Amino acid sequence: MWYGARTICLAGIVRSPYDLVKYGVRTTLPRVSNTDFDPGPPGVGVLLRLAWQLHRDRMYEQLAAAGYPDVTSAQFALLRYPGVDGMRPSDAAELAGVSKQTVNDLLGELERGGYLERKPHPDDGRGRIVRLTPRGKRLQRTAVRIGHDTEAAWAAKIGPERITSLKETLERMIARASDPRTSESP
8 A cells, every 4th residue: 555755565574675674674774865756656567576586585484494505596596486406507598587607607606506507408419408407406395395384474475366466467367468469568
């Protein structure tokens, strides 16, 4: 709900653009001085980003607690749906939204940790393909379980019917935006 300049109330999560809850602790970001910019009410993109950040942070925290403290948050980004097993490193870079150089560094770290191997691509002798090791597959299964647990925790807080409705709305938005028969863009 929007209450005026620089005041946002999102179920107690964000009270101003500089105030948010991270890991269950209220955090205040540094304020920008000498500005008269009023961002107005948060748009759907802002709300999606804030929800995603909370979801991601909770998942990462639980992954470390589940026995994977050596996996960094940057490496964890490579595990997001659908995962990197069977992908080329360039596709993994696109999935994670990072450069090819960065993804190769991250893949190297995960490889040294015993989570994956980079093998020759079966159809392209010059290319490489990412394959999860048994340890990497356990990590992936744990991440998926934690994702489901995190979703269940959200459902417990706001109600399973609201989570179902949110998922249906997001699926419709994604389908509509990617349908070539619709001329409008989101």
